[in-house]
Amino acid sequence: MTALFSPRGPSLRELCVQALSSVERGYDLLAPKFDHTPFRTPDSILDATAEALSGLGPFDAGLDVCCGTGAGMSVLAPRCERITGVDFSAGMLAQARAAQPAATFVRADARALPFAEGFDLAVSFGALGHFLPAERPALFAGVWRALRPGGLFALAVGEPPPVLSVSHWATVGFDLAMRVRNAVWRPPFVMYYRASPLPAVVADLTAAGFTVSTVPGLVLARKLAHSDHP
Structure with missing residues (x-):
């Protein structure tokens, strides 16, 4: 079957199998070809994040939350002495280790991060859609503790x-399709483009204890130096 996205990307059949799997199993299956799909974080976003972080710091240890195949590690590597990636897909971590052999990788659920005050900088790219609104507080509390x-x-x-754009209606249609899929098929595959609006x-x-500022496409959340937030 003709591969989608690029000659090295997944076929339609492979994407269908992934979409009918759990999130973890789906990404395990997709991992070897993930970087040849549009789902990989674009370099433009990585570059914009790197620019926003220039002049901030210094940073000793950096953490990529939901690191996937390690694309976001390229933002951390030039700025941190030590970098760590965390993800719950073993397949994605295997690809990340190959791409970033000097980094440390931990397999864990981002809703229960196993870190305590070990990092100066954390980043996350393209992961919010995998968390339901009720799960975001646990995610952000774990980053705060880390x-x-x-x-x-x-x-x-x-x-x-924009509301009148094709992209807007494509995301509306995708989220609707995922809600229907999750209503009739188990295990669920949580991925929603419109479930994490910026104000929320x-x-x-x-609420997790950060002071927050924003730049286009990026949220910068600072843990107060003397914060005692739980």
Whole structure:
């Protein structure tokens, strides 16, 4: 079957099998070809994040939350002495290890991160859609605990497309299709483009104990140097 996206990308059949799997199993299956799909974080977003972080720091240890195949590690590597990636897909971590052999990788659920004040900088790209709104507080609380006082969390948040654009209606259609799929098929595959609007994300980060600022496409959340937030 003709491969989608690029000659090295997944076929339609492979994507269908992935979509009918759990999130973890689906990404395990997709991992070897993930970087040849549009789902990989675009270099433009990585470059914009790197630019926003230039002049901030210094950063000793960096953490990529939901690191996938390790694309976001390219933002951390030039800025941190030590970098760690965490993801719950063993397949994605295997690809990330091959791409970033000097990094440390941990397999864990991002809703229960196993870190305590070990990092100065955390980043996350393209992961929010995999968390239901009720799960975001646990995600952000775990990042808060993982950061040292004064640590920074840079979270890529896509700009919503104009309501009259094709992209807007494509995301509406995708989210609707996923809701129907999850209503009739188990295990669920959680991926929604419209479940994490910027105001809600900022509110949840603030509730988790961060001070928050935004630049286009990016949220910068700082853990206060003397914060005693739980």
